[in-house]
Amino acid sequence: MxxxxxxxxxxxxxxxxxxxxxxANKAKSxxxxxxxxxxxxxxxxxxxxxxxxxxxxxxxxxxxxxxxxxxxxxxxxxxxxxxxxxxxxxxxxxxxxxxxxxxxxxxxxxxxxxxxxxxxxxxxxxxxxxxxxxxxxxxxxxxxxxxxxxxxxxxxxxxxxxxxxxxxxxxxxxxxxxxxxxxxxxxxxxxxxxxxxxxxFSTEPDQGGRMDFYRFKSLPADVVGGEYIPRDETHVYESQHEVNGAIFVKLSKLRELGRDAEGNYTFQMRGITFPIAGYKEDIEAFMASPEDHEDIRGAVFAKHDGKPCIKTMAWWEMEKLEDGTVVLHERASEARSAAGRKFINAVPVRDDQQLQLGHASKIQGKSGAGVKTGPVGPFKFLAIMGDPETEVIRWVPAGNIEEEGFTIALFRPLPTAGNTLMxxxxxxxxxxxxxxxxxxxxxxxxxxxxxxxxxxxxxxxxxxxxxxxxxxxxxxxxxxxxxxxxxxxxxxxxxxxxxxxxxxxxxxxxxxxxxxxxxxxxxxxxxxxxxxxxxxxxxxxxxxxxxxxxxxxxxxxxxxxxxxxxxxxxxxxxxxxxxxxxxxxxxxxxxxxxxxxxxxxxxxxxxxxxxxxxxxxxxxxxxxxxxxxxxxxxxxxxxxxxxxxxxxxxxxxxxxxxxxxxxxxxxxxxxxxxxxxxxxxxxxxxxxx
Amino acid sequence: MSDNATQTRDRSVVYRTGLGVVMFIIYGCIYVGFVCINIFAPNLMEVKVLFGMNLAVVYGFMLIVAALVFALIYNWKCMATKDTCDETGGE
Known part of the structure; x- marks a missing residue:
């Protein structure tokens, strides 16, 4: 902070x-x-x-x-x-x-x-x-x-x-x-x-370079014994829940830890470096211990080739396509434990850090990575927002899951046309x-x-x-x-x-x-x-x-x-x-x-x-x-x-x-x-x- | 306050009250029009009317700007009647 x-x-x-x-002396009468x-x-x-x-x-x-x-x-x-x-x-x-x-x-x-x-x-x-x-x-x-x-x-x-x-x-x-x-x-x-x-406007807003734009992913999956298993073997199936009629699957992935300039632990996800808040001493103690992996206040750490790793847990929503194939879509989540631990999109964070979402996926018909308008006037801003060819990704609540002492709030994207939004x-x-x-x-x-x-x-x-x-x-x-x-x-x-x-x-x-x-x-x-x-x-x-x-x-x-x-x-x-x-x-x-x-x-x-x-x-x-x-x-x-x-x-x-x-x-x-x-x-x- | 001054003040109060009611009714009609379009013809609000902005935005901004314009007109009319407020001090 x-x-x-x-x-x-x-x-x-x-x-x-x-x-x-x-x-104070004005308030005597x-x-x-x-x-x-x-x-x-x-x-x-x-x-x-x-x-x-x-x-x-x-x-x-x-x-x-x-x-x-x-x-x-x-x-x-x-x-x-x-x-x-x-x-x-x-x-x-x-x-x-x-x-x-x-x-x-x-x-x-x-x-x-x-x-x-x-x-x-x-x-x-x-x-x-x-x-x-x-x-x-x-x-x-x-x-x-x-x-x-x-x-x-x-x-x-x-x-x-x-x-x-x-x-x-x-x-x-x-x-x-x-x-x-x-x-x-x-x-x-x-x-x-x-x-x-x-x-x-930008289709990948990076807050003026302060925060990299996070790209949510989708993965093909197979149904094995009623469980939705991703074909990408680096993602490991952990559990699944039905929430308001939708199936949400928890997948874990092992990610190697690095250090930033100040010696704090970090890891990479979608090409973005995420700091791990509040676990520095815990990770050092874990590395000194003979354990292979350890669950520390909801965050799971492991050793791989002698190097520290974090096992990130993300939530994916199952979609069954018309041709019968199954796709898992990564969703945003905010997990809180009764003890006050907080995770945003699988990343352990400080209590004051917030889930931050929303962007324009299409700007007056132009979509794809890196589309930008540059400075706009006040009328132009509203004209772009209200354009039917503009599409804004709003995130809406999908439901809550209670698991392993955590209450996990899930959010899914809802693409909304500019004219509908405005x-x-x-x-x-x-x-x-x-x-x-x-x-x-x-x-x-x-x-x-x-x-x-x-x-x-x-x-x-x-x-x-x-x-x-x-x-x-x-x-x-x-x-x-x-x-x-x-x-x-x-x-x-x-x-x-x-x-x-x-x-x-x-x-x-x-x-x-x-x-x-x-x-x-x-x-x-x-x-x-x-x-x-x-x-x-x-x-x-x-x-x-x-x-x-x-x-x-x-x-x-x-x-x-x-x-x-x-x-x-x-x-x-x-x-x-x-x-x-x-x-x-x-x-x-x-x-x-x-x-x-x-x-x-x-x-x-x-x-x-x-x-x-x-x-x-x-x-x-x-x-x-x-x-x-x-x-x-x-x-x-x-x-x-x-x-x-x-x-x-x-x-x-x-x-x-x-x-x-x-x-x-x-x-x-x-x-x-x-x-x-x-x-x-x-x-x-x-x-x- | 003399009887004359009281009468002038009473007339001024009646004038301002009447003017306020009339302006309130006019603004109220514009506001009701806005609410009605939102309820009965929300699709109309999508129509682009000015600088690429849709009717929803333009009408909404117009209601805000109109409130200030109405307020200034009201004040100007009240001042023009040489109301006796100055006598009660401290404008």
């Missing part, structure tokens, strides 16, 4: 904490703590909005989804950005006009209802939690290649640093951390995109799911608590409006870049099908450690900033909405700030636990759920309060409660959660995974019905703005 990323990571964290302690004093410049606030919004979901999740599913991943970018139109035209100025520190303040401005305070606070907490999970999952995914630490360690580091940031300086530090991170993320994503365009349909097979997601993304942005509270950090309605416009410009530009980064990952051999979240950082690594370290540190800062904003929102809901305004506890300014800090600590701890539990899920996908809950719980109340004079407090409370419960409940019984429970997704009673299509209209309907039923008996109705 290079020392540079570690230094850069420590520098970023130190910078963030230094800024936090410097701003309630307004200072929850709204940064309300005096942030609209330009700074606009970029901070971008910082808040360009979370792990945007950077890691969307790039990963584009790398794995092409254009369908980009639909998230479009939905996320379009949601800002609702924020600007409908929500921004009224939120600033009506509110003080939290979303509940604005909703409650005309009613002074304890029910609204409590319902809005609870929905804020639930939405914040839904949004926190993917951020923490993203943090865990990042630290492994960056620092070589485990997922749990990453989640713990982020949780700890964020609690410190929020508890020390509240919204002021969160705002400036977001401003810095948002600006830097956009700049370096642009740098990465320009580098990608200058590199162009049109909708690879991810969203279910139209209802697609409509539901696009609805949730469009209406969810303007209902996210950590976005809404940023309207209170600026001094006026005009400043709220202008900061939203800056945010739209910055976020929109970034989302255009996600298209390039995601597609770049899949054609540059930097897509890890076992963890799509790492597509953008791995693409950066193909350009060298400096840009990889910067991008990874920024991605980490992205998580830090977004989690800070979410924890501030949740802390405000507990301390300001529930304890101060709902319960009516008499507290002075200092006590209110201290309660806010305690609440931040508690929310941070819960976020850490959830981040560990949800390890491995795509963060962009998880955020889609958070948007659905926000859009269902909060947006109907905001819109109807502003535009329907007959809205009542009870209607708002009912809408928030029903919207929240419906969205969360539908998620819990969705096909994706069934998969998470280990059940058959097809047995779910829901035909879609995103609840927005049902829960958003339901929340509106409930608000209308309850408001109409409570017109005369309760509080005066709202007046339209």
């Amino acid at each position: 290079s020392i540079f990323p570690v230094i850069l990571f420590i520098f970023f964290v130190a910078l963030v904490l230094g800024l936090t302690f410097w701003l 309630e307004k200072g703590y929850f709204a940064a004093g309300g005096q942030i410049h609209w330009g700074v606030n606009g970029i901070a909005f971008a910082g808040d919004y360009l979370s792990a979901a945007s950077f890691l999740g969307i790039c990963g989804l584009i790398a794995s599913h092409g254009y369908d991943g980009f639909l998230y970018s479009i939905g996320f950005l379009a949601g800002w139109i609702v924020a600007l035209f409908i929500v921004a100025e009224p939120m600033k006009r009506l509110g003080k520190y939290t979303f509940a303040d604005a909703l409650d401005a005309k009613f002074d209802s304890r029910g609204i305070k409590l319902a809005a606070a609870i929905s804020t907490l639930i939405v914040s939690m839904c949004y926190l999970i993917p951020q923490m999952v993203g943090a865990g995914a990042l630290v492994r290649p960056l620092l070589g630490l485990s997922h749990s360690a990453g989640v713990l580091i982020v949780g700890g640093v964020v609690i410190l940031i929020v508890a020390t300086a509240g919204m002021a530090s969160t705002t400036y951390v977001q401003f810095l991170k948002g600006g830097l993320l956009i700049i370096f994503s642009l740098v990465l995109t320009v580098a990608l365009l200058l590199r162009g 049109r909708p349909g690879l991810k969203f097979k279910n139209k209802l799911d697609f409509i539901s997601l696009m609805l949730a993304l469009f209406f969810g942005t303007a209902a996210l608590p950590h976005i809404l509270i940023r309207y209170y950090t600026v001094p006026s309605e005009a400043a709220a409006r202008k900061s939203t416009i800056v945010a739209i410009g910055a976020i929109g530009f970034f989302y255009i870049l996600t298209m390039y980064m995601g597609l770049g990952a899949i054609v540059n051999g930097t897509f890890n099908p076992a963890s799509s979240n790492m597509s953008a950082p791995l693409l950066a690594r193909s350009f060298g450690m400096v840009i990889f370290s910067i991008i990874s540190a920024l991605a980490f800062a992205t998580v830090l900033g977004t989690v800070s904003g979410l924890i501030i929102a949740a802390s405000g809901a507990i301390a300001h909405d529930i304890l101060d305004r709902f319960s009516g506890l008499k507290m002075n300014e200092k006590q209110k700030v201290n309660v806010g800090r305690l609440a931040a600590f508690a929310v941070g701890l819960i976020a850490i636990i959830l981040g560990v539990i949800f390890q491995g899920m795509n963060v962009g996908f998880l955020v889609g759920w958070a948007f659905a809950v926000a859009a269902s719980a909060n947006l109907p109340a905001i819109i109807m309060l502003l535009f329907w004079k007959k809205t009542t407090a009870k209607g708002i409370v009912a809408s928030i409660c029903v919207g929240t419960v419906a969205a969360v409940g539908l998620i819990l019984i969705s096909p994706d959660m069934y998969q998470r429970y280990g059940l058959d997704p097809g047995s779910s009673i829901l035909p879609f995974s995103n609840p927005g299509i049902m829960s958003i209209p339901l929340s509106f309907i409930v608000l209308v019905i309850v408001s109409l039923l409570t017109q005369k008996r309760s509080e005066s109705p709202a007046t339209s703005t």
Whole structure:
């Protein structure tokens, strides 16, 4: 592991904490703590909005989804950005006009209802939690290649640093951390995109000479007693398994070990030199022993003519051709043991090393070894990607095998024509799911608590409006870049099908450690900033909405700030636990759920309060409660959660995974019905703005 | 704030709200059009329309660029009404 990323990571964290302690004296009052004093410049606030919004979901999740599913991943970018139109035209100025520190303040401005305070606070907490999970999952995914630490360690580091940031300086530090991170993320994503365009396409991407292109092989085989034996006798049959209807055969091959310039053991496979990580002393001890071969933590070593050899174990998928002959196709695999040993494509590797696949096998009709385009322009890049004569090799999961203490994840190539990759349909097979997601993304942005509270950090309605416009410009530009980064990952051999979240950082690594370290540190800062904003929102809901305004506890300014800090600590701890539990899920996908809950719980109340004079407090409370419960409940019984429970997704009673299509209209309907039923008996109705 | 100033401010708020709703509806229609093509005629998205790029990419980018253009127009119209936001300070 290079020392540079570690230094850069420590520098970023130190910078963030230094800024936090410097701003600590701004968080002595309630307004200072929850709204940064309300005096942030609209330009700074606009970029901070971008910082808040360009979370792990945007950077890691969307790039990963584009790398794995092409254009369908980009639909998230479009939905996320379009949601800002609702924020600007409908929500921004009224939120600033009506509110003080939290979303509940604005909703409650005309009613002074304890029910609204409590319902809005609870929905804020639930939405914040839904949004926190993917951020923490993203943090865990990042630290492994960056620092070589485990997922749990990453989640713990982020949780700890964020609690410190929020508890020390509240919204002021969160705002400036977001401003810095948002600006830097956009700049370096642009740098990465320009580098990608200058590199162009290649049918055998070698990451600028940093990593040789690995050519997967096929071997003819015979069937002997039900076993598939390769005709090439240098490959030895070991075992075979049926996985999801396909036969996978494990073949071993003895390969002589060599040494690199630093004395570490290496071996050759397909003309590429592979280092053997973590076995130097073991191999020397083995060579000194009288044993002929030895299994050391899953890697088998042997002696041949007195020289050390490794017995590589690769997985091959059987194909029976029409003429009856049998061919074995080499597949990609990632094997992990409970003791933490990891093998990628039969090579023992460090835990921070990743499976990296994907390339264009045909570029506008030209195929074969060594076809290159040279630098391409931004339009040309997309034109080549979408060409029917371009073929991209995507790698998709083929199933898992449990063998000899290892869990082996297998992946097979799926050649995909450019025009298929660059049109909708690879991810969203279910139209209802697609409509539901696009609805949730469009209406969810303007209902996210950590976005809404940023309207209170600026001094006026005009400043709220202008900061939203800056945010739209910055976020929109970034989302255009996600298209390039995601597609770049899949054609540059930097897509890890076992963890799509790492597509953008791995693409950066193909350009060298400096840009990889910067991008990874920024991605980490992205998580830090977004989690800070979410924890501030949740802390405000507990301390300001529930304890101060709902319960009516008499507290002075200092006590209110201290309660806010305690609440931040508690929310941070819960976020850490959830981040560990949800390890491995795509963060962009998880955020889609958070948007659905926000859009269902909060947006109907905001819109109807502003535009329907007959809205009542009870209607708002009912809408928030029903919207929240419906969205969360539908998620819990969705096909994706069934998969998470280990059940058959097809047995779910829901035909879609995103609840927005049902829960958003339901929340509106409930608000209308309850408001109409409570017109005369309760509080005066709202007046339209 | 004087009655006159309050009335001017109220008028400005009503104007901005109305303008916001109209622009939201226009953008919403463009967004719905995009979603509908994706659902009902996904093959149409393959058609090359600009610089060799297909409709899916061009429409997607257009939605992003249009959001910014709409936002700038909205701001310009709000400023042109001499809204009273300046009075509330600190733009």
